Amino acid sequence: MAKSAKKSKNTWQVTELKPTDVFLSDPKNTDIVIAVMGPTGAGKSTFINTLFGEAVAEVGHDLQSQTAQVQHYILNPKSEHRTIIVDTPGFDDTIEEDREILRRIAVWLARSYDAGMNLAGVIYLHEITQTRMLGTARKNLDMFNKLCGVNKSDNIVLASTKWIDVKQEIGNRREEQLKKEHWKEMMNHGAKAVRFDGTQKSAQDIIKLLFQQEAVDPAEIQRELVDIDKFLAETAAGRTLRYTLDQLLEEQKKLATQLHQEDGGQDLKQQIHENEEKIRSTLRQIGSLSISFSQRLKRWFRLRCAKQKIFTNNFALPAAPKGLLSATVMAKTKYIPQNTWQKTEVKSSILHEPMDTDIVIPIVGMTGAGKSTARAF
Ligand SMILES: Nc1nc2c(ncn2[C@@H]2O[C@H](COP(=O)(O)OP(=O)(O)O)[C@@H](O)[C@H]2O)c(=O)[nH]1
Numbered sequence: 001m002a003k004s005a006k007k008s009k010n011t012w013q014v015t016e017l018k019p020t021d022v023f024l025s026d027p028k029n030t031d032i033v034i035a036v037m038g039p040t041g042a043g044k045s046t047f048i049n050t051l052f053g054e055a056v057a058e059v060g061h062d063l064q065s066q067t068a069q070v071q072h073y074i075l076n077p078k079s080e081h082r083t084i085i086v087d088t089p090g091f092d093d094t095i096e097e098d099r100e101i102l103r104r105i106a107v108w109l110a111r112s113y114d115a116g117m118n119l120a121g122v123i124y125l126h127e128i129t130q131t132r133m134l135g136t137a138r139k140n141l142d143m144f145n146k147l148c149g150v151n152k153s154d155n156i157v158l159a160s161t162k163w164i165d166v167k168q169e170i171g172n173r174r175e176e177q178l179k180k181e182h183w184k185e186m187m188n189h190g191a192k193a194v195r196f197d198g199t200q201k202s203a204q205d206i207i208k209l210l211f212q213q214e215a216v217d218p219a220e221i222q223r224e225l226v227d228i229d230k231f232l233a234e235t236a237a238g239r240t241l242r243y244t245l246d247q248l249l250e251e252q253k254k255l256a257t258q259l260h261q262e263d264g265g266q267d268l269k270q271q272i273h274e275n276e277e278k279i280r281s282t283l284r285q286i287g288s289l290s291i292s293f294s295q296r297l298k299r300w301f302r303l304r305c306a307k308q309k310i311f312t313n314n315f316a317l318p319a320a321p322k323g324l325l326s327a328t329v330m331a332k333t334k335y336i337p338q339n340t341w342q343k344t345e346v347k348s349s350i351l352h353e354p355m356d357t358d359i360v361i362p363i364v365g366m367t368g369a370g371k372s373t374a375r376a377f
């Protein structure tokens, strides 16, 4: 993809970059990047140490995430084509919120893309000792899917770890399940499933798999951040938060029913309380996404608006995903006339005489957030 040599700062560089973000001091456009992702405890740092043959990354020995920052390690510093291995934090509700983890990974990838570095691929690690794909394991896989996009997955290696800790037949069964269910879509699009057996040769073989692939199309999030200059918060990955919320609400419903039927004990009440906290935290994060989204809308409009007539309208949005779609539909009205969405999505006409000199300021938010109050100003 063509990139201009010199350009002004992108929006993400202004809004998302933090002084604490670590990056290579001397990025080169000959560098090859391989990112290692997966839940905390999956064995990412151990994999990297095994690959390097020495302890370069800190290995976690408790439940807390050891790698809350994105860290990079240069495998062959003297080579013309350096291989940069990137250790990423997992999405695991311990130290940082999902949005912050996402920001750190996205910003690192965006900076590497901006510097002309080449992403060779991503290794996603999954502990074969996990009995089921639930909780953080599920969330990490969803985030990963959204980050990379599932359309083209040639540059993804899905590696299972900790084989030494499971009986062979149980491991085989779980691996089959992963291939048949959770990894199926990515594998259909070219991702490879392998086992990391804990040896350096196995780690090197996994890296080699990525070098056999052709040059990589930038991961979805890089494209969105740098090329389309979208706000990070409104990327496909950010939308996963809404999916998390659905899951939490479903869980809460089940717990409440249980409590009602069993005249619940202290444990159940505690679980409900903890779940409630998670719901609140997810809602807060979704709240920050909505702000970014409306900022983006405003930016789009600013591009084409002269300072003429101001028209303020109020979109009452029911649920987030559908609501956002409706707002987008409205925003596109001028540009894409007579498309299918007009038949399926436009439910009522608001302006009878729209003019291209009109300025539209959508007010977006949940019911009760104060949209009508804002309109009064
Ligand atoms: N038995 C076993 N333990 C492992 C393996 N890989 C990692 N671990 C342990 O799992 C824990 C988490 O590993 P770490 O590499 O820090 O995971 P990360 O959070 O993904 O970076 C540590 O206690 C490691 O010693 C493995 O292949 N087998």
Ligand SMILES: [Mg+2]
Residues within 6 Å of the ligand: 044, 045, 046, 058, 059, 060, 066, 067, 087
């Ligand atoms: Mg680690």
